[in-house]
Amino acid sequence: xxxxxxxxxxxxxxxxxxxxxxxxxxxxxxxxxxxxxxxxxxxxxxxxxxxxxxxxxxxxxxxxxxxxxxxxxxxxxxxxxxxxxxxxxxxxxxxxxxxxxxxxxxxxxxxxxxxxxxxxxxxxxxxxxxxxxxxxxxxxxxxxxxxxxxxxxxxxxxxxxxxxxxxxxxxxxxxxxxxxxxxxxxxxxxxxxxxxxxxxxxxxxxxxxxxxxxxxxxxxxxxxxxxxxxxxx
Ligand code: DX5
Ligand code: ZN
Numbered sequence: 411x412x413x414x415x416x417x418x419x420x421x422x423x424x425x426x427x428x429x430x431x432x433x434x435x436x437x438x439x440x441x442x443x444x445x446x447x448x449x450x451x452x453x454x455x456x457x458x459x460x461x462x463x464x465x466x467x468x469x470x471x472x473x474x475x476x477x478x479x480x481x482x483x484x485x486x487x488x489x490x491x492x493x494x495x496x497x498x499x500x501x502x503x504x505x506x507x508x509x510x511x512x513x514x515x516x517x518x519x520x521x522x523x524x525x526x527x528x529x530x531x532x533x534x535x536x537x538x539x540x541x542x543x544x545x546x547x548x549x550x551x552x553x554x555x556x557x558x559x560x561x562x563x564x565x566x567x568x569x570x571x572x573x574x575x576x577x578x579x580x581x582x583x584x585x586x587x588x589x590x591x592x593x594x595x596x597x598x599x600x601x602x603x604x605x606x607x608x609x610x611x612x613x614x615x616x617x618x619x620x621x622x623x624x625x626x627x628x629x630x631x632x633x634x635x636x637x638x639x640x641x642x643x
Contacts, residue, residue, distance in 0.1 A: 413630040414594065415441035415604045416623050417475045417584065418611035421457065421555045428462070432469040435611065438619035439627075442475040442497075444586070444606045446555075447490070449480035452504055453553035460486070460493035467494035475606075477525065477586065479552045480504065484511055491518040499523030499546050499584075502534050512541050523584070527552065528560050532569040539577050545570050547602070550587030555608040559588030564600045571601025591625045598630060 418440045423431035432443055445463055450456040463474065476495035480486060481504040490498055498515045502508040502524060515522040523544035526534060528551055535545060547567050550557035567585060574581045584604035585597045594605050611622050 411595075411598050411630050412603055413627055414598050414602060415582075416611065416626050417442035417444040417604055417606045418619075418623070419444040419446055419555060419586070419606050419608035420612075421446040422608035422612035428466055429469045431612075431616070432466055434616040435619050435623075436470040436472055438616075439623040440470075440472060440611070442473045442604070443470055444475045444477060444608075445495075446608075447476060447478045447480055448553065452481040452501070453479045455553045460489040463490065463495065464493040473497060475499070475523075475584075475604075477523075477546065477606075478504070484514060487511070487514050487518060491515075491520050495520060497521040497523055497544055499525050499544060501525045501527065501552075502530065502538075503527070508534075509538060509541070512538060516541070523582075525552075525586070526566065526570075528563060532566050532573060535570065535573055539573055539581070540579070542581060544582040544584055544604075545574070546584045546586055546606075548586050549589065549597075552587075557588055559593050564596055567597060567600035567602050574601075589626075591628065594626050595629050 418435045448455045448457040473496040475497045477499045483500050483504040498520050500511050512522045521543035523546050524542050525546035527548050549559050549563040582604050583602050585602045586606035589605050589607050590610045
């Protein structure tokens with residue numbers, strides 16, 4: 411199994427001091443910074459917009475992994491690109507023309523992700539896979555942190571992994587929602603290579619962040635070393 415990248419969701423950070431929180435989670439070993447943008451319309455919660463992302467940008471040099479849960483999404487892509495998003499992930503249900511949305515993200519010079527809700531089949535990727543850089547499998551219904559992982563999504567991760575491998579393209583497979591150290595293992599075994607963690611990354615406050623992230627990666631480092639000793643990749 412590969413060691414996954416960890417993308418902590420700042421939805422679980424202390425919103426009263428987001429800049430400090432991002433510096434702390436970066437120093438603790440985060441690979442990416444996951445930013446959940448919600449509009450109270452596409453999902454039943456409201457978070458932050460491009461102005462806040464712009465203000466946070468200087469607090470980390472790590473990629474900003476921006477997950478847009480807003481509809482319509484197209485009118486706001488440019489603002490998120492300008493604010494400093496590196497990866498912009500959208501839901502196909504967030505507009506009438508998902509392929510056009512992906513084209514618009516690429517035209518802005520950003521990496522494009524497609525997010526699949528728990529009830530959205532892997533098949534939704536059929537005619538998008540050749541143009542995207544990331545697939546985000548939602549393992550909870552979008553809107554809130556701290557929900558329980560929906561086990562059926564492991565089958566979807568497996569299906570998406572097959573699609574990605576068949577495409578031969580360099581596409582990241584990210585899982586978002588209810589991921590802790592034990593579930594991380596199942597997700598990676600199913601084919602994921604990026605894990606979003608809100609609750610599991612930010613629990614316990616800044617002094618716990620390094621241990622939280624190390625815990626999310628621990629199984630894989632061990633297995634990787636073990637497999638290496640046996641001579642397999
Ligand atoms: C949910 C968000 C997730 C969520 C993850 O809509 O997309 O990123 O905050 O948080 P946990 O890890 O607590 O489920
Ligand atoms: Zn998210």
